[in-house]
Amino acid sequence: MMRIAIDMDEVLADPIYKFIQLYNRDYGVPLDLILEPGNEIYQHVPEHAKDKWFDYINEEGFFRDLKPLDGSIEAVKKLQEKYDVYIVSAAMEFRNSLVDKYDWLAEHFPFITWRNIMFCGDKIVDVDVMIDDRAKNFVGFNGRKLLFTSPHNLLLTDYERVNNWQEVLDKLL
Numbered sequence: 001m002m003r004i005a006i007d008m009d010e011v012l013a014d015p016i017y018k019f020i021q022l023y024n025r026d027y028g029v030p031l032d033l034i035l036e037p038g039n040e041i042y043q044h045v046p047e048h049a050k051d052k053w054f055d056y057i058n059e060e061g062f063f064r065d066l067k068p069l070d071g072s073i074e075a076v077k078k079l080q081e082k083y084d085v086y087i088v089s090a091a092m093e094f095r096n097s098l099v100d101k102y103d104w105l106a107e108h109f110p111f112i113t114w115r116n117i118m119f120c121g122d123k124i125v126d127v128d129v130m131i132d133d134r135a136k137n138f139v140g141f142n143g144r145k146l147l148f149t150s151p152h153n154l155l156l157t158d159y160e161r162v163n164n165w166q167e168v169l170d171k172l173l
Helices: 015-027 052-058 072-082 097-108 165-172
Strands: 003-006 084-089 117-119 129-132 144-148 160-162
Touching: 015 052, 072 084, 072 165, 084 097, 097 117, 144 165, 160 165
Parallel strands: 003 084, 003 129, 084 117, 129 144, 144 160
Antiparallel strands: none
């Protein structure tokens, strides 16, 4: 059976929406902020606040209440009927994210067992398909690479792109 690795942030969960909410609360950045292609969120906030994202992302609970991306829960359920699905996240990068991400998955994706959750640093996995928003995670990966669209990767053209979960299903089912 084919194995699929699925990233969490900006693929299953929406940290950008939360960043915008927090910047709005603290700095008056509008909630309708539109990120320019190729840019990260910190490039669209006032200069004096551009490094605040690092404080936010390191706060306990930041990853716990993220909104699931539209269609992600239903799509992963469908993929799981045909494939071995693994959630692979660089949860070691931010100290408090490990427990937050585990609890978030338990709430939103309870059908993914603990055996199919991989929290890591580098995403060195032996799977057939990887779905990720960060091209850096494809370096050294020999399987099929599906780049999940996010503002920061809109200028990349070297990868097979998926813009939403319906497109993932169209390509894999």
